[in-house]
Each structure stands twice: as C-alpha cells, then as structure tokens.
Amino acid sequence: MNVGIVRFPGSNCDADVYRAVTEGLGERATYLWHKSHDLDGVDVVVLPGGFSYGDYLRAGAIARFSPIMREVIEFARGGGLTLGICNGFQVLCEARLLPGALVRNQGLRFRCHDTRLRVENANTPFTTAYRDGDVLRIPIAHGEGQFVADPDTLDALEAEGRVVFRYVDERGEATPEANPNGSARNIAGIIDPAGRVLGLMPHPERVSLPVLGKTDGLGVFRSLLDAVRGGAGATGVPAEAGARIAGAAAGTGAGR
Amino acid sequence: MTETYSVDVRITPREGILDPEGQTIARALGNLGYEGVTAVRAGRLIELVIEAEDAEAARATVERMCEELIANPIIEDYAVRVREGVPG
DSSP, rough: EEEEEEEOTTTHHHHHHHIIIIISSOOEEEETTTTOOOOTSSEEEEOOOHHHHGSSSSTTGGGGGSSSHHHHHHHHTTOOOEEETTTHHHHHHHHTSSSSEOOOTTOOOOEEEEEEEEESSSOOOTTSSSOTTTTEEEEESSSSOOEOOOOHHHHHHHTTTTTEEEEOOOOOOOOGOOOHHHHHGGGEEEEEEOEEEESSSOGGGGOOGGGGGGOOOOOOOOHHHHHHHHHHHHHOOOOOHHHHSSSTTTTTTTTT | OOOEOOOOOEEOOOOOOOHHHHHHHHHHHHHTTOOOOOOOOOOOOEEEEEEESHHHHHHHHHHHHHIIIIITTTEEEEEEEEEEEEEO
C-alpha cells in the first residue's frame, strides 16, 4: 500500500500519519505537495490535521481550492479511499465530499485531550480492524470541531450507517458530557454515501505506535491496508456495508 | 467602461446554527450590567473593492464569490451591500 499524504501550508500532522503508515504498518507513504497536480499513483489519500492556510476565512476553506484538490476530489468521487483527519475533515466538508460543516466548539475553547470513540460501523474500509461497539481512546486537538448539519442530513447519516465514530463516556454511552465540542448527536466521524471517504476530528495517527503510549488508532490504517490488499480497495464497499450504505457506487475504485 | 465599487459582505451564522460566540458576548454584557440585551449574533465583515460594468454586475459577481468561497451556505448567511467608489 502506498498512502499519499497531502501537505498544505500549515499542515502539521503529516509526519505523524507518515510514521503510522511506515513504522506502524511497514507500508509506504508519499508526501503530496499542495501545488502539485499529481497523486503519484497512491492507493489512499490522507488529508492530515493542522491549520492549512492559517484557518483563514473558515477552517479548510482555502485549502479546498489548492491545486492538488482538483485531483483529490476526482480521486474521491471515483471511489478512491480518502481519509480526512481533523483539518482534513474540515477540508472534505468544504469540498462537499462530506455533508455538513465543522464550526467553532460549543465551549469556544480549543480542546486538546483524549476522547473515547465508539465504533458505530466496523464495516467500512477504514474500520474493519475494529468491531461494532468497540470503544477507542483517541485524542482530539481542535477549536472548530463541532459537527453541524440539518436534521434531514443527520437522519440520513444515521439511517445509512454513515456515522462511523461517536464520542462516548467511560460506559460507552453518547452523553452530552462526553461530547467535547457540541457536535450534533455526538458525531465524531462520518463517511460518504459510497463508503470511500471518511472524515473524523480525532487523531488516530497520534495513537498508532507503541512509543506513543497507545495503538488504538492504528486500526484505521490497518483497515485501509486490508481494503487495498484484498477486498474493498479493489472492488468498492464490502457487500454487507454496501447494503447498509444507501447509494453505494458499484465497482468504483478498481485498480487503485 | 468599468466603474469602481466598494462591496461589503456581512456574514452571520445561519438561523438555527448555534452561535456560541454571540451567546458569550451576550453573557459578558449581562455580567457588565447591561440589561435588555435580548440577542447577540457574531459574524464577520469582508470589504472588497471591485471593478465592474455597473452596480448590478458587481453585486452578481460578489454573490457568486460568496456561494463559492466567502461564505459557507450550509452554516452562514450573507448580505451584500454595493456602493460606488472606494471607501473614504
């Protein structure tokens, strides 16, 4: 697997993703410069965390028009596996590859601490290393992470199994207290209708190596590896997830 | 012939979108003893100077800019005001 990591001016979690892939999995990673128009034949594209373009205007709003985003959007729309972490999630929403938006945290503070995430759908190319209901400890670090969308969109996300991660408490319940930023329905991560584009605010790459203290986040990258190697990477969404995810595009991403 | 127009774009959180910044300002005003403040919404102001055929063309262009970049219609409302000339 070759994971492409886009570097915008202000990206600052690019090296963390690089090491999660290269040291955590022993796979290949390639940095992709924001001014480039070449994805270098990578199997997966990651938009990493950071403060692209200083978060000017809105977080992710300027990065969304970076030269390389033309190719990233084409890749994602064609079924290419695309992962947006934190600022990357904001960019994916600004690019309309994912619905809704991420706005200022309800408490106005920048929140930087561990959260508990419940895996709501282990049947995506990003989560097959987990089981439904698993509770992971993964940190957040953001000021604009409150996920908002209109009620119809939220209902559709829930009904189609597209809420992939939710903030929960130590008992695994999605309480208001466990919600670090006021996100609608405690949503921490969502996937697109085809099940190929995931955005999440927490940082799995920061808990992906033993030296970092925890490896709860490595499963995201291991799942991607499984998807690329065998099943879903070549053929699209696994059958069962396809049934759960309405509108799954058939046969997308072949050969990626 | 093109004319110069000053355009203000006022961006505010959309109705129904929580505005924690506005709420915090409202609370702080209350703490300072200001009574009777019933609503505060916090947004941003973008000032542009633009060359266009006429005021309508200037407005249409800036509205397109708003839809594409300046505002995010999912979470924000925008209001465009066009005046002739450069701001004094």
